[in-house]
Amino acid sequence: MDDPTSCSLHHSDYNRVVMAHGGGGRLMQQLIETLIGPLFRNPHQELCHDSAIVPLGQERLAFTTDSFVVKPLFFNGGDIGKIAVLGTVNDLAMAGAQPLYLSVGLILEEGLPLQDLERILMSMARTAKAAGVHLVTGDTKVVEHGSGDGLYINTSGIGSLRAGIPPIHPKAIAVGDAVLISGDIGRHGLAILAAREHLSLESDIQSDLRDLSRMVRALLDAGIPIHCLRDLTRGGLASALIEIAETAGVQVVIEDTEIPINPEVEEALELLGFDPLFVANEGCFALFLAAKEAPRALEILKLHPEGVDARLIGSVTGLKPQGQVLARTAFGTERMLTRLSGEQLPRIC
């Protein structure tokens, strides 16, 4: 839509699903806009973001879903069970909701060791307990060997919304807003890559997989007026900012030198040919809010172990109907960030 020259979904090269349809880049955007999006055209569409916000009697709730197909099932810093719980907890948090209830849909592949299943389920129970959510309903299906990849997990989640908080959504972003990031980037993608390729990295890089809901709760408790939140999963920081800028119709400028990244992570990703800006994270978010609120928000984030690396990385510099994200380099030059047309690394969540 923003690029009418790009190939249509019905282009002969793409009459079948390809891996990049799931990569968080341009092809995925097209798939969602042309085929999947129309499914969700309904009165609640307007507020769809990471979660839908819907009324129920006198209450409003946030509702979200995510399927997890991460490969391998176990990686440094987590496993598919932990990511399935926290991924959905974090999506609810990104809508400003308090995560309450999760459902668990298991698709087991024939041949999965029951010991692995047990280990993953225990990890889910432990993670849910720590995050203060209840796993309340579930479903189990089994598919033949060769029709799965050990285990896929869907979690859907329900969260409650505080009364009187305006919607947290790209549309709430204003020119002059500050852009904060809650933690250092690139670790989850690297941890998956290391586990998948049996790379022996010099250092022991763990996924950043973390519960983000506590930091959001603390911000709301302090009365910080949040404009927009987004966790930096598929497609990484760059894809999240591009998507937000497009929806908000604004120009965002970020400073390369301000983006927190562990030097070992940066070096390893560089060696492997990955741009850290596009590498998936599972434990940090971007936060848009009025510039004058930024110092207080940063202070609150830094009180949490999961927010010690929080930083101001940029600002909203103007209106731009098509959306635009510029990254300013250490040399003062600017480059425009564009969606990946393919994908860097599939199945990171």
Added chain:
Amino acid sequence: MDDPTSCSLHHSDYNRVVMAHGGGGRLMQQLIETLIGPLFRNPHQELCHDSAIVPLGQERLAFTTDSFVVKPLFFNGGDIGKIAVLGTVNDLAMAGAQPLYLSVGLILEEGLPLQDLERILMSMARTAKAAGVHLVTGDTKVVEHGSGDGLYINTSGIGSLRAGIPPIHPKAIAVGDAVLISGDIGRHGLAILAAREHLSLESDIQSDLRDLSRMVRALLDAGIPIHCLRDLTRGGLASALIEIAETAGVQVVIEDTEIPINPEVEEALELLGFDPLFVANEGCFALFLAAKEAPRALEILKLHPEGVDARLIGSVTGLKPQGQVLARTAFGTERMLTRLSGEQLPRIC
């Protein structure tokens, strides 16, 4: 648990997932009791049935999840999209809830024709519209060719509960209750089998896949005090009744001659070696209620096209702590129905 001599999950024959772990029979029961069940031990566990009933502020809601792995994706009378919407709508209805919102989690296999995906998504949209539910949030993942089977869909659903209606649950069943069935059995399993094996049956048997929520709404509107509802999916009528009898701690006796089944369906299933009592349905439910309410309930069911074949098939004849289901044959003899140890037909939903 009810059969301490049966093999444990950790028996050497079963240290890996086998197809029967998803079949709705004894092995699935064990998997759920030993491994998966403990995941859901929480304050909301007590009312878990087809849906969880949980509080949200001043409201109570029903929450359910289901993953759909039906093979093939298209069959006579439906497709994976239609079953994914109605399966969850029906689960909510079985808790006495009014289905409101559905989430959609897609796991696409690389190589899936986009035309098939489009057809399935359109079927979902159409089915949701007809059932009066909104698809409000979604997620799309892509897995490599050979790591899926075209398409898996998870739908989770939220429904609202009327105030003042006692819980619809096996624990509400009383001795003397009538057992009704809302439609004829065996059609869904046969339709899947026919599509999978490219059987050319003499007649054109369609799946019974239907929206069951309208009948439930009509019963509640009429003030019928429903004790328990269960749709007769995996494992069919027999497995559903056994599970209910065990949870309720009662003996149920059903009359073989009263169970509605299309003669062509019965003949075809018999030829193929399937017991119709254990064959999956997607459009009928069992209903437990006080015997004196049965005639009025039957009348209401029969007003609906999806309930024209509704019948009184049996009753709750006494307490039985371990639960028991007896089927009385045309000759007046009785046989005890027991859970399948394996499974008849995998991946019917």
